[in-house]
Amino acid sequence: MDLDTVKERAGPRQFSPKDDMPQEYREAATRMIQFHANSEVMGGYLEKPFIRQAPSLDRKLAFSAKVQDEIGHAQLLYRAAESLGVKTRDEMLDELAEGKGKFLNCFHYPMKTWYEVPMIGFFVDGAAMRRQATLKSTSWEPYAHAMDKVCFEEGFHVKHGEDMLRELMTSSKANQERTQEAFEEWWPRVIQFFGPVNSQSTHHGFAAEVGLKTKSNDELRQAFLNTYIPKAERYGLEIPDTPEIIYHEDEGRYEVVEEDLDWDQFWTIAKNDYDGSYEQIGSRADRQEAVEWVREQMDSYETAHSGTAPQAAD
Amino acid sequence: MIWEVFRQEKPGGYHRHVGNVHAPDREMAKLFAQIQHGRRMQTHSIWVAPQDEISEVDDEDTSFGGTTDKAYRWAMTYNRVDASGIQEVVESEAEQRAAAKKREAAKKEEADS
Numbered sequence: 001m002d003l004d005t006v007k008e009r010a011g012p013r014q015f016s017p018k019d020d021m022p023q024e025y026r027e028a029a030t031r032m033i034q035f036h037a038n039s040e041v042m043g044g045y046l047e048k049p050f051i052r053q054a055p056s057l058d059r060k061l062a063f064s065a066k067v068q069d070e071i072g073h074a075q076l077l078y079r080a081a082e083s084l085g086v087k088t089r090d091e092m093l094d095e096l097a098e099g100k101g102k103f104l105n106c107f108h109y110p111m112k113t114w115y116e117v118p119m120i121g122f123f124v125d126g127a128a129m130r131r132q133a134t135l136k137s138t139s140w141e142p143y144a145h146a147m148d149k150v151c152f153e154e155g156f157h158v159k160h161g162e163d164m165l166r167e168l169m170t171s172s173k174a175n176q177e178r179t180q181e182a183f184e185e186w187w188p189r190v191i192q193f194f195g196p197v198n199s200q201s202t203h204h205g206f207a208a209e210v211g212l213k214t215k216s217n218d219e220l221r222q223a224f225l226n227t228y229i230p231k232a233e234r235y236g237l238e239i240p241d242t243p244e245i246i247y248h249e250d251e252g253r254y255e256v257v258e259e260d261l262d263w264d265q266f267w268t269i270a271k272n273d274y275d276g277s278y279e280q281i282g283s284r285a286d287r288q289e290a291v292e293w294v295r296e297q298m299d300s301y302e303t304a305h306s307g308t309a310p311q312a313a314d
Numbered sequence: 315m316i317w318e319v320f321r322q323e324k325p326g327g328y329h330r331h332v333g334n335v336h337a338p339d340r341e342m343a344k345l346f347a348q349i350q351h352g353r354r355m356q357t358h359s360i361w362v363a364p365q366d367e368i369s370e371v372d373d374e375d376t377s378f379g380g381t382t383d384k385a386y387r388w389a390m391t392y393n394r395v396d397a398s399g400i401q402e403v404v405e406s407e408a409e410q411r412a413a414a415k416k417r418e419a420a421k422k423e424e425a426d427s
């Protein structure tokens with residue numbers, strides 16, 4: 001299929017592995033899905049140590065299920081990315097370990113306390129879910145199918161995240177203050193989740209033309225702010241003064257004062273060059289290496305039995 | 315030879331198991347699947363797979379708690395928060411609710427039979 005035909009036919013779930021897609025499409029889709037898959041892995045690893053810190057058995061059950069889901073999302077997404085035929089799952093996992101794989105800004109920041117957990121569990125998952133809901137109508141069918149399953153599970157993540165926030169903000173004054181502190185630290189990062197404004201986004205144009213993306217970063221950020229600012233306020237959180245957010249009532253639109261955000265840090269993170277990047281990528285790479293022997297065993301088993309095994313990979 | 319048949323109604327949808335056909339080879343299986351499952355209902359695509367190549371585990375085999383109550387996994391459990399303002403969460407919860415209903419109905423059917 002040539003690129004013009006792709007752009008003409010672009011629509012929800014239009015293209016599948018049966019279609020002969022041009023290299024440009026396959027590379028753009030791989031870049032996008034690999035980024036998404038990497039983010040699921042890195043989010044899961046960031047949260048995992050907090051399973052142990054859960055304040056109750058109920059929270060521990062819910063939170064460990066949530067972390068398990070995130071790793072599962074990564075597996076679904078690496079499959080969807082693999083189906084484009086550009087990179088194998090092993091290649092993508094190695095790239096992540098080597099610091100070449102890119103992932104969401106929020107997961108480059110180390111987490112220290114339980115008060116930060118709802119910042120991820122409610123606000124970051126909430127932002128991610130807003131975006132993922134729109135990706136149910138992406139043009140790469142295996143990606144859309146992965147989103148069906150992911151969004152099914154995310155309702156639990158976001159509601160449980162909100163419940164953690166509610167619990168903290170209705171408990172002692174000291175807890176409320178610590179939660180507010182965590183919120184102030186995370187809020188600018190969450191706003192940057194949706195990246196820079198459209199004019200600065202390098203890949204948006206093409207991804208939108210071929211139907212991979214259905215909403216712009218700015219549209220997503222608007223929808224997020226519309227929903228989550230009132231949520232934060234309802235629980236008594238105070239929205240920090242910076243970045244300044246101006247609400248234009250006549251247009252029903254929020255304007256984020258971009259200069260108030262630290263874009264140098266954002267772009268350093270985008271290059272995996274922030275202190276936290278090295279920490280997070282490094283600790284995950286160590287764990288990948290620690291289970292290398294399992295992978296090797298499985299690979300040699302698969303090769304030894306390849307005469308009789310069906311094409312299990314597909 | 316028995317071939318399991320999976321039918322996809324519309325492009326972009328899922329292939330769902332609809333039954334099986336008895337056929338001597340893959341080509342014949344595809345032909346029979348078309349006649350039995352494709353022609354009668356709206357169909358966009360059909361997969362056939364040899365029955366031997368399909369493996370199953372059920373809730374009696376699994377050690378990870380096939381039918382164990384996992385209420386902590388469902389959005390419906392967290393009722394002290396009001397998610398009605400977040401459209402995508404509402405949709406996800408509705409899907410989970412529908413899945414729970416289906417599970418209940420299946421359980422009841424099994425108990426009645």
Ligand SMILES: [Fe+2]
Nearest residue numbers: 040069070073
């Ligand atoms: Fe996820």
Ligand SMILES: [Fe+2]
Nearest residue numbers: 070125154157
């Ligand atoms: Fe999540």
